[in-house]
Amino acid sequence: MPVADGFWERWKRIEAFPERVQNPLELIALCEATWGANSFLEIGSKRGGTLWCVAAHMAKGARIVSVDLHHPPFYPDLSAIADDLRNESFDVHTVRGYSQSVTTQAAVDALGPFEWVFIDGNHTRECAGNDWARYGSKATKACAFHDIAWDQTGRPFHGCGEVFNELAKSYAHDVVVVDPAEQMGIGIIWK
Numbered sequence: 735m736p737v738a739d740g741f742w743e744r745w746k747r748i749e750a751f752p753e754r755v756q757n758p759l760e761l762i763a764l765c766e767a768t769w770g771a772n773s774f775l776e777i778g779s780k781r782g783g784t785l786w787c788v789a790a791h792m793a794k795g796a797r798i799v800s801v802d803l804h805h806p807p808f809y810p811d812l813s814a815i816a817d818d819l820r821n822e823s824f825d826v827h828t829v830r831g832y833s834q835s836v837t838t839q840a841a842v843d844a845l846g847p848f849e850w851v852f853i854d855g856n857h858t859r860e861c862a863g864n865d866w867a868r869y870g871s872k873a874t875k876a877c878a879f880h881d882i883a884w885d886q887t888g889r890p891f892h893g894c895g896e897v898f899n900e901l902a903k904s905y906a907h908d909v910v911v912v913d914p915a916e917q918m919g920i921g922i923i924w925k
């Protein structure tokens with residue numbers, strides 16, 4: 735079944751959130767890329783919308799790990815999505831913490847390794863670079879970065895885009911950007 739056949743039903747839940755954090759067509763591309771994956775780590779999950787959609791096409795019982803600060807306005811939605819994914823038999827773990835902390839990294843390492851890592855936390859060059867060093871570089875299949883789009887001069891809007899562009903010089907990669915002006919876009923670094 736093509737991803738898009740089941741995606742839009744799943745997307746309805748995300749669309750109802752107060753803010754939009756994903757372009758659905760870009761998310762479909764990520765769902766297609768991660769199809770059948772056995773493990774997925776997301777750094778920065780907010781309400782869990784990406785996890786909800788990506789999981790639908792992962793292997794049954796796959797391990798899904800989310801790292802976030804668990805801000806109160808967003809956490810109830812993430813928690814509900816984690817519970818619903820558990821009910822779908824996924825092996826879900828939510829790690830509350832700052833991705834750069836030793837404690838968080840130890841908790842994540844104990845749950846790894848991961849085929850896929852999706853980096854969507856703090857978008858500064860420094861933090862995205864550290865998330866790559868601590869997590870993305872260890873992905874066995876691919877590491878994707880969110881929000882890598884560029885302005886009219888070709889300069890990335892966010893530091894995470896700079897990190898992606900540098901890695902893209904030495905790794906096979908894919909770029910999925912529907913509309914750069916949305917300042918979103920997904921960049922995939924293949925291992």
Ligand SMILES: C[S@@+](CC[C@H](N)C(=O)[O-])C[C@H]1O[C@@H](n2cnc3c(N)ncnc32)[C@H](O)[C@@H]1O
Nearest residue numbers: 755778779780783784802803832833854855856
């Ligand atoms: C852009 S939102 C993530 C959206 C989510 N990936 C999605 O597609 O629905 C960024 C999230 O990253 C979290 N965050 C930012 N910096 C972080 C860090 N250093 N460690 C852990 N979480 C972080 C924030 O709490 C926020 O929920």
